[in-house]
Amino acid sequence: MTTTRKTNHSFFAGPVRPELDKAVGQFNRREFFACHETLEDLWRPEGVGPVRDLYQGILLVGVACLHEGRGNLAGARKCIWRGIALLQPLPPSYEGIRVKQLLDQARVAAESIGMLDQVGTLEPGKAADIVAISGDPTVDIRAMGRVRMTMIDGEVLFREDVLGSQHRPVKTHD
Numbered sequence: 001m002t003t004t005r006k007t008n009h010s011f012f013a014g015p016v017r018p019e020l021d022k023a024v025g026q027f028n029r030r031e032f033f034a035c036h037e038t039l040e041d042l043w044r045p046e047g048v049g050p051v052r053d054l055y056q057g058i059l060l061v062g063v064a065c066l067h068e069g070r071g072n073l074a075g076a077r078k079c080i081w082r083g084i085a086l087l088q089p090l091p092p093s094y095e096g097i098r099v100k101q102l103l104d105q106a107r108v109a110a111e112s113i114g115m116l117d118q119v120g121t122l123e124p125g126k127a128a129d130i131v132a133i134s135g136d137p138t139v140d141i142r143a144m145g146r147v148r149m150t151m152i153d154g155e156v157l158f159r160e161d162v163l164g165s166q167h168r169p170v171k172t173h174d
Contacts, residue, residue, distance in 0.1 A: 016095065016096035016097070017042075017095075017096075019038060019041070019042050020042065020055075020095070020096070020097075022038050023035050023038040023039045023042065023055075023058065024058070024097070026038060026062075027058065027061075027062050030065070030069075032062040032063060032065050032066035032069075033066060035058075035059070035062045036059050036062060036063055036066075039055045039056070039058055039059040039062075040059065042055045043055035043056050043059070047145070048145050048147070049142070049144055049145040050089075050090055050094065050137070050141050050144040050145070051095060053086040053087070053089070053090065053144065054086075054087070054090060054094055054095055054097060054099070056083075056086050057083045057084075057085075057086035057087035057090075057102075058083070058087075058097070058102065059083070060079045060080070060082045060083030060086065061079070061080060061083035061084075061087075061102065061106045061109070063075075063079045063083075064076045064077075064078075064079035064080035064083060064106075064109065065109065067079060068109070068112075077110075080106060080109055080110045081110070083106060084103060084106050084107065084110065085131070087099055087102060087103050087106065088103060089131070089133075089137055089144060090137075090144075091137075091138070091141070094141075130149070130150070130151040131147055131149070131150050131151075132147070132148045132149040132150075133146050133147055133148060134146040134148050147160075148160045
């Protein structure tokens with residue numbers, strides 16, 4: 001059994017696992033590399049699903065901040081966009097984290113590095129990271145584990161047809 005404790009970190013909505021408490025503390029202190037290492041240890045044993053998406057989403061937002069601080073805007077843009085894409089389907093509060101507040105701040109960061117005009121809605125000319133799932137995650141969060149299609153930068157990377165066959169198209173260009 002994992003013990004939990006209440007904290008005062010800005011993104012916490014309630015009790016969290018001690019390892020997650022450590023990671024968010026590192027994030028809030030702008031120790032983004034250490035936060036990355038802590039969250040990587042958390043998400044690796046997780047199966048595919050919303051808890052893993054939460055950990056990876058926080059990790060990617062932190063890495064985006066690290067890249068931005070080092071002047072690597074291309075890396076920052078890539079990571080902030082992927083982090084937002086992972087966090088966006090989650091409920092406003094999940095696993096003790098205020099996901100909505102984190103997303104709001106990630107969008108401010110995306111705007112500051114010139115990304116907001118590329119993300120946030122599905123329309124021509126915007127970046128398209130899409131995960132199609134089977135079910136309604138607002139009713140059953142386990143639906144997030146039933147991925148049917150993944151698209152990154154407008155390119156389908158994974159698709160499952162109606163018979164359950166999986167297709168992973170081979171990338172033909174860079």
